[in-house]
Amino acid sequence: MPRHLISKLEQFTRLSVSDKQALETAAGEKRRRIGPREDIIREGDDPAFVNLILDGWACRYKQLEDGRRQIISFFLPGDLCDTHIYVLREMDHSIGALTPVTYAEISRETLARVTAEHPRITQALWWDTLVAAAIQREWTVNLGQRTAAERLGHLLCEIFIRLRGVGLTEGHSCVLPVTQADLGDAMGLSNVHINRTLQELRGSGLIVLKGRQLTIPSLAALQAASLFNPNYLHLDRVGRHLDANDQAGDGTD
Structure with missing residues (x-):
């Protein structure tokens, strides 16, 4: 069941039983499972399907001719890899698994x-x-204006809030299955710089x-240390203000 997608969309509006x-029917028609570091779709491929991440983490990335990689975004459970991607005739980027992905x-x-x-x-x-x-847009601001510590802290805030919205956090904790190299490729920082920045955030007591x-x-x-404002996630709609009884009792559009 695409429960994480349903939880995500219900941050915006209430969905009926139908x-x-x-x-659930759409997500059950054709499923695949791949291992970490395998591609879901590659640059140059014909995007015939919209891919929905059911389990695991993936990323959108571009790779230069010399092998350098820039991660452009992370895909978490419940994320659709571009709703209207099939409009394009050819992929201009790749989507790859960072962990085992269904x-x-x-x-x-x-x-x-x-x-x-x-x-x-x-x-x-x-x-x-x-x-x-x-x-x-916020990632562009991150790369262009924030310091390394602000950049990484901002990303961790975003990931935590996104995971919390689909029920994948426990209290103050969540799984972070990516490597330091993955974080570096997302943040435009070297492995050494990422390691140093993580130590800085740990030393300040901001993360464990x-x-x-x-x-x-x-x-x-x-959030304060990273200059993080969650307004760009637009989580202030109907779905966040419904009580549980109202959601459970609604069965019509």
Whole structure:
């Protein structure tokens, strides 16, 4: 079940039982599982499907001719790898797995049917597309203006809040399964610089990192130190203000 996608979209609006069933059917048509460092789709390929990350972490990246890689965004469980990517004839970037990944391939015909029959899903998917564009803008600001510590702290705040929105945090902690090299490729920093910056954040008591487990003792403190304003994630819509009884009792559009 695409429960993480449903949780994500319900941060924007309430989905009915039929909306959820439509998403479950779409995500169940064709599923694949790949290992870490394998590509879901490569630059130059024909994007015939919209890919939905069901489990695991992936990234959007560009690779230069000499092998250098720039990670442009992280895909977490519940993320769609571009809702309208099939409009393009050729991929201009690659999407690769950072961990073992299970994903659903959703055809353009299926997506067109779902959006035609479920206007609330359509609105939520447009919200998701706009949030993805806002995240990309914020990453540009990160690379251009923030210091290394602000840059990395900002990314950790974003990841934690995104994971919390789909139920993948426990208290102040979440899994952080990426390597320092992955963080460096996302932040435009060398491995040495990333290691030094992580030590700086640890030494300041802003994060605790043990293996693949990230703990943020005070999210407010890390946000302040990283100049992080969550407004670009646009989490102030209907879905965040519904009580549990209202959500459970709604079965119509």
